[in-house]
Amino acid sequence: MSSMNSLPRIAEPVQRWKRFGEKQLFLPNHVVALLRPKPKQSPHLATFAVPLQFNKLDLRDYLHHAYGVETTAIRSFINQPKPERKNKTGPWYRPRAQKMMIAELVKPFVWPEPVKDEEALKPWDHAMYQKLQKDRRAQEKKQKDPKKVPLRNKFAVPDDVKSVSQQARELLRKAKGLKVKEKGLNMEGKEEGKNGEVKDE
Numbered sequence: 001m002s003s004m005n006s007l008p009r010i011a012e013p014v015q016r017w018k019r020f021g022e023k024q025l026f027l028p029n030h031v032v033a034l035l036r037p038k039p040k041q042s043p044h045l046a047t048f049a050v051p052l053q054f055n056k057l058d059l060r061d062y063l064h065h066a067y068g069v070e071t072t073a074i075r076s077f078i079n080q081p082k083p084e085r086k087n088k089t090g091p092w093y094r095p096r097a098q099k100m101m102i103a104e105l106v107k108p109f110v111w112p113e114p115v116k117d118e119e120a121l122k123p124w125d126h127a128m129y130q131k132l133q134k135d136r137r138a139q140e141k142k143q144k145d146p147k148k149v150p151l152r153n154k155f156a157v158p159d160d161v162k163s164v165s166q167q168a169r170e171l172l173r174k175a176k177g178l179k180v181k182e183k184g185l186n187m188e189g190k191e192e193g194k195n196g197e198v199k200d201e
Helices: 002-006 056-067 126-144 159-174
Strands: 033-035 045-050 071-079 098-105
Touching (some): 045 056, 056 071, 056 098
Antiparallel strands (some): 033 045, 045 098
């Protein structure tokens, strides 16, 4: 037993992935978004949308210090969008690229099922959110095709504008029999003479 205790101990392997940076960042100006996985994606894989200047070590440190999530490996790639043309007739341009990272998690994470009950989503104004998204998509579709933009007289008149115009017509109807003198003009816009007579043009 004494001979066995005198033998030197074998050094344990160093896990390099547990090394972290020493720079402290208190006011970050970046956005890291966790994306919903694909239907057959493993729960040990998590996909993130990160800024272009982010690297694998930044994401690993961010997950460890902010959420206590341990990772074993991280893969990164950049999505290059297709060139587009402004208003179908303008110059060609390429939209900004998006950097993605897939992290292998030590503990699996399963996304919760999306809530489909409208009553449960009422406290978060889900109906208003859907309406705004629908209007935004319709507006973007109109802007992409100038030929489909309706003329001004084709737009529906809002209810508040209708009520204001109706009140104005009622006021003019009540004041039709009154002589309103202002800058030598009556309500109908005809010039009045010295004796109050209306002169026709």
